[in-house]
Amino acid sequence: MGHIKLTNVTKSFGAVDVIHGINLEIANGELVVFVGPSGCGKSTLLRIIAGLEKPTGGELAIDGKVVNDTPAADRGLAMVFQSYALYPHMSVRQNLAFGLENTKMPKAEITQRIAEAARMLEIDAYLDRRPGQLSGGQRQRVAIGRAIVRRPVAFLLDEPLSNLDAELRGSTRAELSALHARLSATMIYVTHDQVEAMTLADRIVVLRAGRIEQIGTPLELYNSPANRFVAGFIGSPHMNFLEGTVESVQSGKAVAALTGGHRIELPVNGANVTGGSRITIGVRPQHIAVGSDGSGMAARIKLVEALGSETVIHADVAGQKVLVVAPGQHSLTPGTELRLSLSAAPLHLFNEKGLRLDHVV
Structure with a gap:
């Protein structure tokens, strides 16, 4: 139970196309995260799966059954919203029981399910309180508990942690991961936070x-x-991109001139690179070394963030912003120059269209 398949799913609102031919298969027990910037369609796609939006085209199947025309209440799914969506005039116990009572479930079964969920989420002590008497994290647990008691085919979570502060978001994220491991349930989780x-x-x-x-x-x-979009979105801090032009290719190696005149040799075996082509070199901030021998790219320091265990350096390289995460503590002053070395860094190559070339060098 919990196998979900989307085949050529599209969605339009009037003349505006918002979902374009999505093909996706989610296995039973898998935790799949939809991620992307605001307006990318991730919440709309989740709502289509939930039955809150009807696809304009394509097929949605749950456990092999096409459910395009099946009402949301009959799909066997449970959704956890960003806003918690708890009934403020009801106690936690009543909130958890409400959906089950509507299905005419026996009271003994309802009591057992509530006890199991409360124990699992450690909200036993709050069952007689109302949502207004709980913290944000506690309310989020109640919202998840309301989904758990239904024993759904799959859980759909729409940015459930976005209303929590940073520390609580981290601890609740760990709780969600542990919960998924215990339940072995299919979960689809929507977020704009790539760390989540x-x-x-x-x-x-x-x-x-x-x-x-x-x-x-x-x-x-x-x-x-x-591609360059995924490279820039996944990873924190985000990847640096240095623009350059391939000057020559010989014996599986290319020489590229970066903006500012710095040259770098790249092994490009199997990559479609020719002399004169534009190229983007991606390098993560953690992989750039601060040069100590005068070699590397000349950079001017714009800002230094001393975090204790590491130092984040915002630099300018010939007009291009470059972020460096250097381990340990460094005495650096904004406005001064330093050298940045890519000699030991894994480099990602992208062509003029932003597509990744065949391999990382």
């Missing part, structure tokens, strides 16, 4: 403008982004 996506997902679906850019495990997307 990286830490929670079995697989991530990266969306942009209603289209899937890439699907893969968190590390597949981090290590082998399909």
Whole structure:
């Protein structure tokens, strides 16, 4: 139970197309995260799966049954909203019981399910309180508990942690991950926060403008982004991009001139690179070294963030912004120059269209 398949799913609001031919299969027990910038269609796609929106075209199947015309209440899914959507005049116990009572479930079964969910989420002590007497994190647990007691085919979570502060968001994220492991249930989780996506997902679906850019495990997307968009979206801080032109290609190696005149040699075996072509070199902030021997790219420091265990350097390289995360503590002053070395860094190559070349060098 919990297998979900979308085949050529589209959605339009009037003349505006917002979802463009989505093909996606989610296995039973998998935790899949939809991630992307605001307006990319991730919440609309979740609402289509939930039955709150009807697709304009294509098919949606749950456990092999096409459910395009099946009402939301009959799909066997449970949704957790960003706003919690709890009844303020009811106690926690009543909130958890409400949906079950509507199905005419025996009282003994309702009591048992509430007790199990409350124990699992550690909200036993709050069952007689009202939502207004709870913290944001406690209310979020109640909202999740209301979904758990229904024992759904799959859980749909729409940015459930966005109303929590940073510390509580981190701890609740860990609780959600542990909950998924205990339940072995299918979960689809929507967020714009790629850190949440990286830490929670079995697989991530990266969306942009209603289209899937890439699907893969968190590390597949981090290590082998399909294009510049995915490379810039996955990873924190985001990847740096240096623009350049290939000057020559010989014996599987290319020499590229970056903006500002710095030259770099790149092994490009198997990559479609020719002399004169524009190229973008992607490098993560953690992989740039601060040069100590005078070699590397000349950079001017714009801002220094001393975080104790690491130092974040905002620099300018010939008009291009470059972010460096250097381990440890460094005495650096804004306005001064330093050298940045890419010699030991894994580099990601992208062509003029932003598509990833064949491999990371």
